[in-house]
Amino acid sequence: MTAKRLSLGVFVAQPSSPAKARLDRVANPHPDTSYLARFTFPEFTALCPVTLQPDFAIVIIDYVPNKWLVESKSLKLYLNSFRNHGAFHEDCTVAIGKRLANLLRPRWLRIGGYFHPRGGMPIDVFWASGRQPASVWVPDQGVAGYRARG
Numbered sequence: 580m581t582a583k584r585l586s587l588g589v590f591v592a593q594p595s596s597p598a599k600a601r602l603d604r605v606a607n608p609h610p611d612t613s614y615l616a617r618f619t620f621p622e623f624t625a626l627c628p629v630t631l632q633p634d635f636a637i638v639i640i641d642y643v644p645n646k647w648l649v650e651s652k653s654l655k656l657y658l659n660s661f662r663n664h665g666a667f668h669e670d671c672t673v674a675i676g677k678r679l680a681n682l683l684r685p686r687w688l689r690i691g692g693y694f695h696p697r698g699g700m701p702i703d704v705f706w707a708s709g710r711q712p713a714s715v716w717v718p719d720q721g722v723a724g725y726r727a728r729g
Contacts (some may be wrong), residue, residue, distance in 0.1 A: 586653045594660040597674065602657050602682050603650035610646050613686060613712045617641050618651070620658050623692070628665035635695045636668070639720045640679065642688040643712055649683060668694045672704035680708040687711050693722045701725040 585603045594600035620638040627634055638658065642649075657678075661671055672692030680688050689707040703724075711717060 585650055586656065587650055591652075591656060594656055596664050597657065597660045597678075600657040600660040601653060602678065603653040604647040604682055605650050607644045607646055607648050610644070613643055613715050615641055615643055615715050615717055616648065618649075618654060620655075623658060623661065623671075625661040625668075625671050626663065626665045627697075628667060631665060632697065633662075634668060634697060636671075637691075637693040637722055638672070638675065639691045639693075639722065640675070640688070641690075641717060641720070642679070642683065643686040643709075643715055645684055645686050647683045647685075649679060668692055668702045669704050673706045676706040676708065685709065687715075691720045691722065693720075696725060 585605070586601065587603070618640040620640075623636040623638040625634050625636075626632070658675070666674070672690055675692075676688060676690040679685075679690075685708070687707070687709040689705065689711075692704040694702045694704070
């Protein structure tokens with residue numbers, strides 16, 4: 580039996596959509612330890628499904644791994660695959676969270692999608708899976724609420 584080849588270390592073309600993107604997982608070297616892993620993606624882009632105008636966001640993913648870790652290159656390619664994909668902010672955020680939760684089966688996962696205002700209103704979307712372990716320090720995601728000019 581051969582191991583599945585990871586995206587890491589080889590050229591991988593940018594996926595044309597989230598459905599065509601491949602997410603890789605690797606074994607967690609510390610499955611007996613609860614700890615937090617955070618990915619911050621400050622340049623997330625998707626298209627409004629109505630106007631096809633770009634929407635920009637900061638996406639922050641926090642998770643407490645169990646047996647699996649997400650491989651970061653595949654995660655970057657997956658998140659970038661939304662650039663030409665039309666979806667509402669809520670759909671983008673929840674779909675990312677659900678896909679990671681299904682792939683990794685983490686002890687806990689949360690995602691925050693902090694979308695920049697367009698049309699005068701920012702939309703922030705939050706989703707979580709599982710119960711946050713009491714023994715794990717989880718810092719604030721650190722993205723201030725929108726304040727206009729103040």
